[in-house]
Amino acid sequence: MYMQLFATFDSNDYLEIAIAAIEKKGIKSENIFAVPLDKRTEDVRLYDTLHQSDGTTLIDIGVALATAFSVIGASIGFKLTWGPIYWGLISAALGFILGFAIRLYVELVYKKKKRARKGKFAEIILIIDCEESLAAHVESILWEHFAQGVAKVKANS
Numbered sequence: 053m054y055m056q057l058f059a060t061f062d063s064n065d066y067l068e069i070a071i072a073a074i075e076k077k078g079i080k081s082e083n084i085f086a087v088p089l090d091k092r093t094e095d096v097r098l099y100d101t102l103h104q105s106d107g108t109t110l111i112d113i114g115v116a117l118a119t120a121f122s123v124i125g126a127s128i129g130f131k132l133t134w135g136p137i138y139w140g141l142i143s144a145a146l147g148f149i150l151g152f153a154i155r156l157y158v159e160l161v162y163k164k165k166k167r168a169r170k171g172k173f174a175e176i177i178l179i180i181d182c183e184e185s186l187a188a189h190v191e192s193i194l195w196e197h198f199a200q201g202v203a204k205v206k207a208n209s
Contacts (some may be wrong), residue, residue, distance in 0.1 A: 053183075053206060053207075054181060054182070054183065054206075054207040055181075055182055055183070055184050055186075055204055055205065055206055055207060056179060056180065056181055056204070056205045056206075056207050057178075057179070057182065057187060057191060057194065057202065057203070057204050057205075058177060058178070058179055058180075058202070058203045058204075058205070059177070059178045059180075059194045059199040059203075060176065060177055060199065060200045060201045061175070061176045061178060061197075061198070061199055061200060062200070063088070063175040063176055064198075066197040067197070069197055070193055070194055070196075070199070071086070071178070074180060074190055077186060077190065077193070078186070079180065079181075079182050083181040084178070084179075084180050084181075085179040085180075086176055086178050087176065087177045087178075087179070088175060089177065108159065110152060110155045110156060111148075111151075111152060111155070112151075113155045114147070114149070114150075114151030114152040114155065115151070117147035117148065117150055117151035118144040118145070118147040118148035118151065119144070119147070120147060121143040121147030121150075122140045122141070122147065123140075124143060125139040125140045125141075125142060125144065125146075126139060126140030126143070178194070178199075181207065184206070187204055191204065
């Protein structure tokens with residue numbers, strides 16, 4: 053019975069050392085397949101669509117500040133010319149705009165820099181066909197050489 057092992061690696065020397073160690077175990081180079089992954093070239097979209105959402109929102113801080121500013125504006129509005137309703141609405145609009153601007157800055161500037169710094173993604177997928185008796189040895193070699201993830205699947209041939 054044959055097994056297929058899948059492993060993800062960063063592009064580094066450990067991958068080449070792992071391949072060499074696997075070949076020393078008797079697995080032919082024709083049964084080892086390395087696939088480099090393409091990196092994302094486009095930026096992450098800022099606005100969600102109906103079919104795709106990243107779980108963040110741009111209006112959460114805006115709504116909170118609009119509520120707080122409207123209460124303060126309405127309170128102060130009792131002493132001002134236009135009255136509490138107009139000043140509450142004006143303050144709510146200012147609070148929402150301020151909160152939206154803060155969240156927009158955080159998403160566009162701060163989180164973009166954080167994503168660029170993080171940059172720890174698997175770059176290569178390694179696929180190995182081997183006998184089921186060698187699968188445990190090959191898996192331990194992959195883990196010893198800093199694979200980010202390993203999976204085993206029984207092949208039907």
